[in-house]
Amino acid sequence: MTSTSRRYFDDMYDGSADPWGFESSAYEQRKYALTDACLPKPRYRAAFEPGCSVGVLSEILARRCDHLLATDIIPAALAKAATRLADQPHVVVEERAIPEDWPSGHFDLVMLSEIAYYFDEPDLRRIMALVHDSTPAGAHVVGVHWRGRTDYPLSGDRAHEIIDDTAALRSIARYSETEFLLQVWERA
Numbered sequence: 001m002t003s004t005s006r007r008y009f010d011d012m013y014d015g016s017a018d019p020w021g022f023e024s025s026a027y028e029q030r031k032y033a034l035t036d037a038c039l040p041k042p043r044y045r046a047a048f049e050p051g052c053s054v055g056v057l058s059e060i061l062a063r064r065c066d067h068l069l070a071t072d073i074i075p076a077a078l079a080k081a082a083t084r085l086a087d088q089p090h091v092v093v094e095e096r097a098i099p100e101d102w103p104s105g106h107f108d109l110v111m112l113s114e115i116a117y118y119f120d121e122p123d124l125r126r127i128m129a130l131v132h133d134s135t136p137a138g139a140h141v142v143g144v145h146w147r148g149r150t151d152y153p154l155s156g157d158r159a160h161e162i163i164d165d166t167a168a169l170r171s172i173a174r175y176s177e178t179e180f181l182l183q184v185w186e187r188a
Helices: 006-015 026-038 056-062 075-084 121-133 156-164
Strands: 044-050 065-072 091-095 109-113 140-146 169-176 180-187
Touching: 026 056, 026 140, 026 169, 026 180, 044 056, 056 065, 056 075, 056 091, 056 109, 065 075, 075 091, 121 156, 121 169, 140 156, 156 169, 156 180
Parallel strands: 044 065, 044 109, 065 091, 109 140
Antiparallel strands: 140 180, 169 180
């Protein structure tokens, strides 16, 4: 199976301004709280969150980052994220598709929340090579993914296995439950 097409996301957002319930779901709120609690550092210099959607997790990350780049491919989702984050001048919200439009610069936090399983294995490995090239030693990479059945190219567990295979990343924290897997890696 190839990486999920942009059309899939266009269709999801055509049907709803928040198709996964990021703003209202108790599941999402709990997952965000656990993700925030698992971050090893109290503060990050520069963070990158691809697939930010409507910016709910971005708002949480913004409290802990000097600079946050939050990106997505859907203009309507980005408009909501930009409105949500408008009072946060250290947050930049941009339309970018990964891996082809990976930002330049270095990040000491890369947040892969509910995004890695949308890619096929070659694309996710390419993304992880970009993560490697844009993170210095001591940087953190966080993966949080649904573990249930999907029609996506990868399962949440398989996406984490591929991230685990990335050179110079070592797993330093892992939280697993039936619904989702949360893992933190540190760049050697």
